[in-house]
Amino acid sequence: MGYFGKVLSGFGSLLTGMRITFSQFAKTFFGRKNVTLQYPKEQPKLAPAFRSAIKLIRFEETGTHDCVACKACERICPSYCIKLSGGKVEGIKKKRVAEFEMDFSLCSLCGLCIDACPTDTLEYSKVYEEAGYNRDWRVDLVAEFREYEAEFVEKQRVIEEKAATAKKAKAEAAKKAKEAKKAKEAEKAKEAEAEAADTAEKPDTAEKPPALEAKPAKADAPAKAEVPTAEVPTAEAPKS
Numbered sequence: 001m002g003y004f005g006k007v008l009s010g011f012g013s014l015l016t017g018m019r020i021t022f023s024q025f026a027k028t029f030f031g032r033k034n035v036t037l038q039y040p041k042e043q044p045k046l047a048p049a050f051r052s053a054i055k056l057i058r059f060e061e062t063g064t065h066d067c068v069a070c071k072a073c074e075r076i077c078p079s080y081c082i083k084l085s086g087g088k089v090e091g092i093k094k095k096r097v098a099e100f101e102m103d104f105s106l107c108s109l110c111g112l113c114i115d116a117c118p119t120d121t122l123e124y125s126k127v128y129e130e131a132g133y134n135r136d137w138r139v140d141l142v143a144e145f146r147e148y149e150a151e152f153v154e155k156q157r158v159i160e161e162k163a164a165t166a167k168k169a170k171a172e173a174a175k176k177a178k179e180a181k182k183a184k185e186a187e188k189a190k191e192a193e194a195e196a197a198d199t200a201e202k203p204d205t206a207e208k209p210p211a212l213e214a215k216p217a218k219a220d221a222p223a224k225a226e227v228p229t230a231e232v233p234t235a236e237a238p239k240s
C-alpha cells in the first residue's frame with residue numbers, strides 16, 4: 001500500500017471509531033441506554049462468567065462449607081498459595097478444616113483447586129472491589145464460617161446417627177432375607193431327597209413289553225435242481 005493509501009485507510013479507521021463514539025453518545029444523551037454508571041453509588045451487573053478470588057461455598061442444607069481438609073487443592077495448586085490444616089472432630093466421623101489460608105497475591109485464578117475438590121466446596125467469587133495498598137493479600141477462608149461450626153457438628157452427629165441406624169436395619173433385613181432363602185433351599189432339597197427315596201422303594205410292576213420273537217432263521221435256499229444230463233445215445237456205426 002502506498003503513502004496515500006495508508007492515509008486513506010487511517011482516515012477510514014478514524015471515521016469508524018468516531019461513528020461508534022457518536023452513536024453511543026447519542027444513545028446516552030437521549031436516555032435510551034447508559035454505557036457508564038455512577039460507581040460506587042451504582043454497582044455493575046456482572047456477567048455470569050465473571051471470575052474473581054476463590055471462596056468456600058456455603059451450602060443451604062448445612063449452613064456452612066463442606067471442606068473436609070483432604071488437601072487435594074493444596075497439592076494441585078501450581079502457585080503454592082493454599083495452606084490449610086484440619087482433621088477429625090470429636091463426635092462426628094467427617095473431617096473438618098480448621099484453617100484455610102489463601103495467598104491471593106500468588107493466585108492466578110487457574111481453577112485447578114476448584115476442579116480437584118471432592119466435595120465441590122470451592123468456587124470463584126464475584127468480588128471485584130479488592131484493591132489494596134500492600135501486596136500481602138492472605139485470607140483465612142474459614143474465618144466467616146467458624147461461628148456455625150458447633151451447630152454443624154451437632155447436625156452432622158444427628159445425620160451420622162440416623163445413617164448408622166438405617167445401615168444397621170438394612171444389614172439386619174438383608175441377613176434375615178438370606179437366612180429365609182437358605183431355609184427355603186434346604187426345605188426344597190429335603191423334599192427332593194424324599195421323593196427320590198420313594199421312587200427307589202417302589203416295585204417294578206410295570207408290564208414289560210413282550211420280547212420280540214426271534215425271527216426264524218432263513219430257510220436254506222433250496223439246492224439248485226440238478227439239471228439231468230440226458231445221455232446222448234451214441235449212434236452205432238452201421239456194420240458194413
Ligand code: SF4
Binds near residue numbers: 081
Ligand atoms: S485458582 Fe489456581 S493458583 Fe489459585 S489457588 Fe486455585 S489452584 Fe492455586
Ligand code: SF4
Binds near residue numbers: 069074116120122
Ligand atoms: S480440595 Fe476441597 S475438601 Fe479438600 S481441602 Fe481443598 S477445599 Fe477442602
